Amino acid sequence: MRFKQVLIGIVALMTVAVAAVGVMGWPAQSVQAAPPQQSSEQSRTVTVTGYGSAYGAPDIVMVGLGVSIANADVKAAMDEATARMNAVMEALQAAGVAAEDIRTDQFSIYQDYGPMPVGGEQAEPLYRVSVGVTATVRETAKVGELLATAVDAGANMVNYIQFDIADRAALEAEARDLAVADARTRAELLAKAFGLAVGEPLTITEGSGGYVPYAGLGGGGGMPRAEAAPISEGTLRVDMQVTITFALVPAS
Secondary structure (H helix, E strand, C coil), X not given: CHHHHHHHHHHHHHHHHHHHHXXXXXXXXXXXXXXXXXXXXXCCEEEEXXXXXXXXXXXXXXXXXXXEEEECCHHHHHHHHHHHHXXXXXXXXXXXXXXXXXXXXXXXXXXXXXXXXXXXXXXXXXXXXXXXXXXXXXXXXXXXXXXXXXXXXXXXXXXXXXXXXXXXXXXXXXXXXXXXXXXXXXXXHHHHHCXXXXXXXXXXXXXXXXXXXXXXXXXXXXXXXXXXXXCCCCCEEEEEEEEEEEEEEECC
């Protein structure tokens, strides 16, 4: 009888202990503190993209020109193209273009069958040899004269003209400052619409829109005496953009 009473007492104690565990949330490692909640004011941000453009006069120009020769004898075509291209390069250098500013960028040989004759047999193909160079001219006012000089020396292709600025760092810096100012203005307008103010920038991403050059003048051909082409260098535009995330704070 005494043993039965002791056993009942032990079971009762165990029941109380289990209940205590359930009430107090044991074991201890299962209890985790909830992370502090960030206030809505701290998480308010606005992301905007600003744009800026700066303008400047070009100081260099890249001219793509060359020679194209067709002949039934491929070796003859190649020899003539080589001789005329050498004469063109020598004429450019004599006119003030540095040797290191003349770069060969095209050389091709292909068969040119021409149009199929009506009711006749296809003629023997001609071999067309084309050689092209890019000349960097550092005196932009002389571009027209140099084109005439190249044509007189034997060039019969003028593929492109592209004006550029040798060092665009100053224009990029100006365009960047304008883009940042534009981004802040946009952010302030958005913040004001909701009764808030712009705080510190949190993230900044820069993107370059590049620059807009003048390009043109395709094709070309030999003439008894080439006149200087009327070339207008115009103005180049350098574009920059920045994307900024600003914190939003209560308006004062």
